Amino acid sequence: xxxxxxxTRDLTKVYQMGEMEVxxxxxxxxxxxxxxxxAIMGPSGSGKSTLMNTLGxxxxxxxxxxxLDGETVADLNDDQxxxxxxxxxxxxxxxxxxxxxxxxxxxxxxxxxxxxxTSGRKEKARLALEAxxxxxxxxxxxxxxxxxxxxxxxxxxxxVNEPAILMADEPTGNLDSKVGQEIMDLLLNLNxxxxxxxxxxxxxxxxxxxxxxxxxxxxxxIREEVSA
Amino acid sequence: xxxxxxxxxALESLNGNKMRSGLTMLGIVIGVAAVIAMLALGAGAQxxxxxxxxxxxxxxLFVFSGGEDESIRNPEPLTMSDAEALEDSFSAPSIEAxxxxxxxxxxxxxxxxxxxxxxxxxxxxxFPVRNYVVSEGKEITEEHILGRASVVLLGVExxxxxxxxxxxxxxxxxxxxxxxxxxxxxxxERGGGMMGSQDNEILVPFSTAQARILRRSPADQVDVIxxxxxxxxxVTTTEEEISQILSQRHRTAVGENDFTIFxxxxxxxxxxxxxxxxxxxxxxxxxxxLLVGGIGIMNIMLVSVTERTREIGLRKxxxxxxxxxxIQFLTESSLLSLVGGLIGIALGWAIGAVVGIVxxxxxxxxxxxxxxxxxxxxxxxxxxxxxxFGIYPANRAANLVPVEALRYE
Numbered sequence: 001x002x003x004x005x006x007x008t009r010d011l012t013k014v015y016q017m018g019e020m021e022v023x024x025x026x027x028x029x030x031x032x033x034x035x036x037x038x039a040i041m042g043p044s045g046s047g048k049s050t051l052m053n054t055l056g057x058x059x060x061x062x063x064x065x066x067x068l069d070g071e072t073v074a075d076l077n078d079d080q081x082x083x084x085x086x087x088x089x090x091x092x093x094x095x096x097x098x099x100x101x102x103x104x105x106x107x108x109x110x111x112x113x114x115x116x117x118t119s120g121r122k123e124k125a126r127l128a129l130e131a132x133x134x135x136x137x138x139x140x141x142x143x144x145x146x147x148x149x150x151x152x153x154x155x156x157x158x159x160v161n162e163p164a165i166l167m168a169d170e171p172t173g174n175l176d177s178k179v180g181q182e183i184m185d186l187l188l189n190l191n192x193x194x195x196x197x198x199x200x201x202x203x204x205x206x207x208x209x210x211x212x213x214x215x216x217x218x219x220x221x222i223r224e225e226v227s228a
Numbered sequence: 229x230x231x232x233x234x235x236x237x238a239l240e241s242l243n244g245n246k247m248r249s250g251l252t253m254l255g256i257v258i259g260v261a262a263v264i265a266m267l268a269l270g271a272g273a274q275x276x277x278x279x280x281x282x283x284x285x286x287x288x289l290f291v292f293s294g295g296e297d298e299s300i301r302n303p304e305p306l307t308m309s310d311a312e313a314l315e316d317s318f319s320a321p322s323i324e325a326x327x328x329x330x331x332x333x334x335x336x337x338x339x340x341x342x343x344x345x346x347x348x349x350x351x352x353x354x355f356p357v358r359n360y361v362v363s364e365g366k367e368i369t370e371e372h373i374l375g376r377a378s379v380v381l382l383g384v385e386x387x388x389x390x391x392x393x394x395x396x397x398x399x400x401x402x403x404x405x406x407x408x409x410x411x412x413x414x415x416x417e418r419g420g421g422m423m424g425s426q427d428n429e430i431l432v433p434f435s436t437a438q439a440r441i442l443r444r445s446p447a448d449q450v451d452v453i454x455x456x457x458x459x460x461x462x463v464t465t466t467e468e469e470i471s472q473i474l475s476q477r478h479r480t481a482v483g484e485n486d487f488t489i490f491x492x493x494x495x496x497x498x499x500x501x502x503x504x505x506x507x508x509x510x511x512x513x514x515x516x517x518l519l520v521g522g523i524g525i526m527n528i529m530l531v532s533v534t535e536r537t538r539e540i541g542l543r544k545x546x547x548x549x550x551x552x553x554x555i556q557f558l559t560e561s562s563l564l565s566l567v568g569g570l571i572g573i574a575l576g577w578a579i580g581a582v583v584g585i586v587x588x589x590x591x592x593x594x595x596x597x598x599x600x601x602x603x604x605x606x607x608x609x610x611x612x613x614x615x616x617f618g619i620y621p622a623n624r625a626a627n628l629v630p631v632e633a634l635r636y637e
Contacts, residue, residue, distance in 0.1 A: 058545060059629075078549075091545050093542075101240055111546045114546060
């Protein structure tokens with residue numbers, strides 16, 4: 001089976017820090033299959049955040065090739081990147097990043113607004129919240145929800161546009177281990193049910209162990225790939 | 229994203245920080261209120277002045293001796309025969325009536341009360357020409373002129389000063405420059421005029437003034453000739469006719485008239501250009517505060533952009549394009565200034581109304597006028613200010629790099 005949703009060849013990323021050039025990625029080539037669960041690990045400074053940003057289309061690589069769900073990402077302008085992020089990528093962040101003034105429902109609705117969906121937005125958002133088990137919390141604001149519930153809202157928001165990949169950046173980092181495991185179970189179940197590719201960036205071996213494959217980065221390069 | 233949705237979202241966001249939104253808006257409120265109040269007061273002042281000028285009569289012309297500038301030396305005075313020549317309906321068909329007057333100041337007294345007033349020596353034509361109405365008693369007649377009668381009509385202010393009342397004065401005797409004059413009538417109240425109150429005036433027969441009070445040389449000199457033209461449209465024709473007759477009589481060269489013809493329209497034009505300049509000037513000063521308010525908006529929007537860097541990063545990660553972010557912040561800033569502008573209009577209108585009431589109470593009829601155009605102008609202008617001063621912060625927000633914005637603490 002070769003149904004790769006992510007294909008990169010020789011990705012490089014160079015940051016200019018004053019006089020210094022920082023090579024955050026030094027030639028990363030990888031393939032991730034549709035429906036796969038992949039963990040990306042590595043010490044800080046290994047380039048895993050840069051890789052996540054690049055795979056999530058938040059940033060353009062300096063060199064190399066990146067094909068996401070059949071579309072070549074390099075050479076796209078800012079607005080086209082925004083469009084790709086909107087349609088193909090769902091983000092789950094360590095610190096949830098919900099809009100504090102908006103209800104759970106409006107938060108989940110946000111990507112639909114940017115994608116220009118006009119009809120049935122509320123219904124879609126409601127279904128997404130039901131899928132993460134928050135059907136009874138749709139009118140609550142983030143401050144009225146627990147950390148685990150907030151992360152569930154964030155997951156619903158990431159999934160509402162039915163993206164090709166779900167990027168989770170330390171999704172359990174701000175949660176205690178019990179709630180963290182619940183979130184992991186939820187993510188894995190969603191992956192099983194809907195087949196959304198799941199990419200987890202983490203430094204927690206227990207989290208990484210639940211993925212089908214672990215990619216370890218070191219110094220901007222892939223050091224090893226381990227299949228679980 | 230539809231507009232309505234962004235407006236609601238902007239309102240939610242502004243509502244989230246009421247104190248700050250309120251203070252930012254205050255700048256615009258004060259600016260717009262100042263502009264609206266100034267324009268209203270200016271328009272009110274203009275209406276009052278123009279109203280008192282129209283009271284003079286739109287088809288009225290004034291003829292004075294003397295050129296329009298310093299170049300005419302030794303002008304020949306206007307005389308009674310000049311006035312009579314103007315009454316000739318063959319050479320001046322568009323002239324309806326002519327009222328020559330002598331005018332000066334005189335002291336009027338009654339049982340110890342004395343007052344200095346404007347004394348005008350008039351002919352019977354004066355009353356219709358100047359729209360003077362007698363509230364009690366009679367006008368000056370041809371018999372009074374012929375007999376150089378010692379009779380006088382009092383303006384209400386003079387009556388107030390001398391008698392403390394305005395009725396029942398016909399038959400009383402007052403002294404004008406020491407000479408006894410019998411009161412034959414009281415003039416109706418006229419209000420303020422260009423040169424002070426028109427009610428502090430007394431009217432005597434022309435011949436009486438000429439012979440006994442305001443002696444001029446030559447003896448048949450007149451100070452002003454009021455000319456009424458047949459209708460308001462023929463004022464220009466009338467002016468030409470007067471000019472032709474008088475220059476012929478005074479033997480002046482073309483363009484060197486030794487008299488000046490002034491129409492009520494000229495006064496209206498002068499007055500409106502003066503009040504117009506004043507209104508623009510004061511309104512301009514008020515507009516500076518609007519500018520300051522706009523800078524306040526820019527300032528607070530910049531703070532808001534910095535504060536919400538993470539939110540902007542998140543929105544971009546979820547697929548917001550530059551345009552979406554731009555619209556979001558521009559909606560907020562223009563909404564701030566639009567709402568501020570609307571409150572400012574109400575406040576400015578209220579200020580104008582209060583000033584109007586106060587000045588009416590204190591005796592000057594004055595009606596501040598908030599025009600629709602001023603309201604529209606203020607609304608549009610304040611929104612434009614919000615847009616303009618919002619552009620820089622909004623642009624800054626829209627151009628944030630999502631990766632860095634998300635990392636921002």
